[in-house]
Amino acid sequence: xxxxxxxxxxxxxxxxxxxxxxxxxxxxxxxxxxxxxxxxxxxxxxxxxxxxxxxxxxxxxxxxxxxxxxxxxxxxxxxxxxxxxxxxxxxxxxxxxxxxxxxxxxxxxxxxxxxxxxxxxxxxxxxxxxxxxxxxxxxxxxxxxxxxxxxxxxxxxxxxxxxxxxxxxxxxxxxxxxxxxxxxxxxxxxxxxxxxxxxxxxxxxxxxxxxxxxxxxxxxxxxxxxxxxxxxxxxxxxxxxxxxxxxxxxxxxxxxxxxxxxxxxxxxxxxxxxxxxxxxxxxxxxxxxxxxxxxx
Numbered sequence: 001x002x003x004x005x006x007x008x009x010x011x012x013x014x015x016x017x018x019x020x021x022x023x024x025x026x027x028x029x030x031x032x033x034x035x036x037x038x039x040x041x042x043x044x045x046x047x048x049x050x051x052x053x054x055x056x057x058x059x060x061x062x063x064x065x066x067x068x069x070x071x072x073x074x075x076x077x078x079x080x081x082x083x084x085x086x087x088x089x090x091x092x093x094x095x096x097x098x099x100x101x102x103x104x105x106x107x108x109x110x111x112x113x114x115x116x117x118x119x120x121x122x123x124x125x126x127x128x129x130x131x132x133x134x135x136x137x138x139x140x141x142x143x144x145x146x147x148x149x150x151x152x153x154x155x156x157x158x159x160x161x162x163x164x165x166x167x168x169x170x171x172x173x174x175x176x177x178x179x180x181x182x183x184x185x186x187x188x189x190x191x192x193x194x195x196x197x198x199x200x201x202x203x204x205x206x207x208x209x210x211x212x213x214x215x216x217x218x219x220x221x222x223x224x225x226x227x228x229x230x231x232x233x234x235x236x237x238x239x240x241x242x243x244x245x246x247x248x249x250x251x252x253x254x255x256x257x258x259x260x261x262x263x264x265x266x267x268x269x270x271x272x273x274x275x276x277x278x279x280x281x282x283x284x285x286x287x288x289x290x291x292x293x294x295x296x
Contacts, residue, residue: 003151009098016110027118035125045121045293047204055289059197059206062286063213066279069272070220077226077264108211115141115191116198116207120293130199130294138191142184152176190214202291220272226265227257 002008024046031042043049064071075081083089094100115137123133153176157166166172194207 004099006098009102013102013106016106020110020113023114023118027121031121031125044202044291045124046117047121047198047202047207047293048117050291051205052201052203052289052291055201055203055291056206056209058286059201059203060209060213062279062282063210065275065282067213067217067220068275068278069268069270070217072271073221073226073268074217077228077260077268103215104212108208108215111141111144112194112204112207112211115144116194117204120195120198124293130296133199133294134192134195137195138188141191141194142188145183145187146180148183149176149180152179186219197287199294199296200287200292201289202293203289221268222272225259225262226268227259229257 003012028042028046031037031045032039035041035045037045040049075084083093094104119137119140120133123137128136153163153167153172156169156172157163161169167176190211194210197210198204198207
């Protein structure tokens with residue numbers, strides 16, 4: 001079944017929900033029995049309570065600063081900033097579109113619950129050093145994305161070739177390995193930030209929003225010149241009658257890329273590197289919280 005079909009997305013979402021719920025109950029029991037934690041202490045270790053909206057807002061601001069360049073391209077250059085303020089656009093783009101809903105809601109919620117709330121709380125129970133937790137749990141998070149290699153193989157498989165034969169095809173194997181290596185590095189790097197954020201704020205909701213935001217933005221542009229996609233009208237002629245030379249003109253539109261002035265590209269890269277520097281300088285101040293689960 002196509003993983004992007006509505007039936008597949010709904011089935012996977014249900015499975016993820018039940019697996020996450022069962023794992024949460026098991027982890028809570030372990031924390032209560034072996035950690036001798038009461039209900040409030042368990043909820044705190046899981047990052048579920050108390051909820052500090054100020055910490056959530058600051059964490060989201062920190063993530064947005066890192067993406068200052070891409071936000072400029074997405075919102076100003078591409079003109080999508082109005083959609084960010086419209087509930088109708090949000091409903092149409094996120095809630096009604098199952099593929100986007102999976103990427104911005106199901107994925108971030110389930111992955112942050114499992115890899116931050118559950119995994120980190122168990123590491124804390126085992127008295128693992130915070131710095132070690134920050135660099136260990138993201139590796140598990142990165143490895144969990146290696147299944148995309150299987151999707152690459154299945155995508156290129158044909159009825160004439162077996163799964164193994166497809167997997168051993170040099171072009172398929174190479175492209176798959178390049179893809180999962182990049183994805184492993186990118187997701188592990190985000191995992192370091194999310195785990196640090198979790199330990200510093202004791203708030204899984206901050207991690208979920210940061211994850212969702214990063215999924216929406218995607219990997220930032222690090223090369224190339226900015227352009228704007230515009231609609232261009234094209235017309236062509238079609239014969240009305242094969243026996244005559246009469247022709248009718250039809251009008252269609254197509255999307256074309258229009259290069260922008262170099263100043264737009266300069267502004268983007270200035271914001272990209274400026275945002276990275278701002279993220280570095282504000283990482284500690286904007287993640288400071290009285291609900292921290294560990295100190296570094």
